[in-house]
Amino acid sequence: MSETNFSPREIVSELDRHIVGQADAKRAVAVALRNRWRRQQLSPELRREVSPKNILMIGPTGVGKTEISRRLARLAQAPFVKVEATKFTEVGYVGRDVEQIVRDLVEAGITVLRDKRRRDVQAQAHHNAEERVLDALVGTSATPSTRDSFRTKLRKNELDDKDIEIEMTPSTPQGMDIPGMQGGIGMINLSDMFKQAMGGRGVKRKIKVKDAYEPLIAEEADKLLDQDQLKAEAIELVENHGIVFIDEIDKVAAREGGVQGGPSREGVQRDLLPLIEGTTVATKYGPVKTDHILFIASGAFHVSKPSDLLPELQGRLPIRVELKALTREDFIGILSDTEASLIKQYVALMGTEGLTLEITQDAIEAIADAAVKVNSSVENIGARRLQTVMERLVEEISFDAPDRNGQTVTIDAAFVRDKVGVLAGDTDLSKFVL
Numbered sequence: 093m094s095e096t097n098f099s100p101r102e103i104v105s106e107l108d109r110h111i112v113g114q115a116d117a118k119r120a121v122a123v124a125l126r127n128r129w130r131r132q133q134l135s136p137e138l139r140r141e142v143s144p145k146n147i148l149m150i151g152p153t154g155v156g157k158t159e160i161s162r163r164l165a166r167l168a169q170a171p172f173v174k175v176e177a178t179k180f181t182e183v184g185y186v187g188r189d190v191e192q193i194v195r196d197l198v199e200a201g202i203t204v205l206r207d208k209r210r211r212d213v214q215a216q217a218h219h220n221a222e223e224r225v226l227d228a229l230v231g232t233s234a235t236p237s238t239r240d241s242f243r244t245k246l247r248k249n250e251l252d253d254k255d256i257e258i259e260m261t262p263s264t265p266q267g268m269d270i271p272g273m274q275g276g277i278g279m280i281n282l283s284d285m286f287k288q289a290m291g292g293r294g295v296k297r298k299i300k301v302k303d304a305y306e307p308l309i310a311e312e313a314d315k316l317l318d319q320d321q322l323k324a325e326a327i328e329l330v331e332n333h334g335i336v337f338i339d340e341i342d343k344v345a346a347r348e349g350g351v352q353g354g355p356s357r358e359g360v361q362r363d364l365l366p367l368i369e370g371t372t373v374a375t376k377y378g379p380v381k382t383d384h385i386l387f388i389a390s391g392a393f394h395v396s397k398p399s400d401l402l403p404e405l406q407g408r409l410p411i412r413v414e415l416k417a418l419t420r421e422d423f424i425g426i427l428s429d430t431e432a433s434l435i436k437q438y439v440a441l442m443g444t445e446g447l448t449l450e451i452t453q454d455a456i457e458a459i460a461d462a463a464v465k466v467n468s469s470v471e472n473i474g475a476r477r478l479q480t481v482m483e484r485l486v487e488e489i490s491f492d493a494p495d496r497n498g499q500t501v502t503i504d505a506a507f508v509r510d511k512v513g514v515l516a517g518d519t520d521l522s523k524f525v526l
């Protein structure tokens with residue numbers, strides 16, 4: 093599967109559709125993605141030498157660090173996982189647990205590929221299924237003209253109710269896994285056993301033409317989705333295009349100390365280091381080399397500084413970008429300008445009940461004001477605050493919506509102030525409800 097060949101400028105403008113501001117971070121990830129494409133254009137010898145320029149995102153919570161990375165991955169159709177570095181400081185974790193990150197990434201790779209492959213094979217599978225229905229209708233030795241005339245009738249749905257006999261591979265019972273065996277392995281063996289028991293042949297089924305397509309297309313699609321090849325390609329995809337987002341790296345930035353009895357924070361950095369420097373991790377699909385996986389580490393760095401990280405780790409995160417705290421204007425943009433903005437989502441959700449929700453511009457400004465106020469008085473959780481404020485705002489409307497089919501409800505600034513303005517001004521109360 094090829095990397096998208098968007099230019100950095102195009103990548104930034106794609107990200108702009110969903111994320112407000114944070115221009116530096118967008119530029120950095122856009123260049124990182126383009127560098128991967130550039131690397132693919134090199135000769136194999138040189139390609140091996142080029143390691144990714146990993147990124148350290150520095151900025152408060154809820155300002156778009158994860159969102160930018162996730163959107164980037166989606167744009168590139170790249171496997172993506174997010175982990176929290178602090179997870180590895182919990183009691184009970186051992187150094188090798190970090191390898192799970194790579195295993196999860198391979199699972200993500202399989203999903204990305206399988207979805208893509210399913211779409212690709214659908215047309216071919218449909219064609220193959222039609223051929224098999226025709227075989228069943230006219231036999232394999234019919235003249236091309238007979239076959240064509242049947243094909244025409246078939247496509248006009250004139251043969252829908254005709255009975256045919258087709259041979260189908262019996263399907264393996266779904267979801268049957270042998271306990272104690274790594275998921276997947278049990279499934280494969282079972283299905284092989286099943287086929288052997290059937291002498292490698294399928295079972296004949298009598299079925300109406302119109303009902304034959306669905307199972308036949310599924311069977312043909314599965315044939316085209318060669319599982320072994322899928323696994324090999326997933327590994328290739330992960331090694332060259334995988335993206336790992338490590339959040340809360342600042343929380344493990346101290347050089348010593350740690351939770352009583354748990355692994356030290358420095359220890360966690362030492363465990364993560366080989367993954368970032370390049371190592372081979374065994375997964376159930378085969379060994380995965382991590383040398384070219386892109387790592388994006390992120391943290392607020394309120395207490396510690398990037399220079400508190402192990403020198404080797406600092407060296408492996410050469411690109412530093414700062415994300416700024418979001419302003420009232422950013423909040424207004426997030427509420428109304430992004431492609432699937434919160435306002436658009438709520439309007440669409442209420443629309444499914446036949447309720448027209450109108451939110452005026454001054455209401456949007458009042459929502460942003462309330463979010464800014466609570467963020468500064470209680471705790472700054474960035475854009476996540478918009479969600480709690482919005483939810484509170486529409487709570488009643490949302491509950492009553494099914495009874496208000498055909499009505500229009502307008503939310504204006506007065507409504508916002510009435511519902512959340514008072515709460516936003518009361519620190520004790522808003523701690524619980526906003």
Ligand SMILES: Nc1ncnc2c1ncn2[C@@H]1O[C@H](COP(=O)(O)OP(=O)(O)OP(=O)(O)O)[C@@H](O)[C@H]1O
Binds near residue numbers: 110158390474475
């Ligand atoms: N600049 C932004 N533009 C649009 N939406 C944003 C922006 N910043 C944050 N959001 C929204 O706020 C939510 C939280 O953002 P995100 O997960 O990116 O936080 P973060 O910066 O990674 O913080 P943390 O380190 O705590 O995970 C997401 O739903 C995201 O869509």
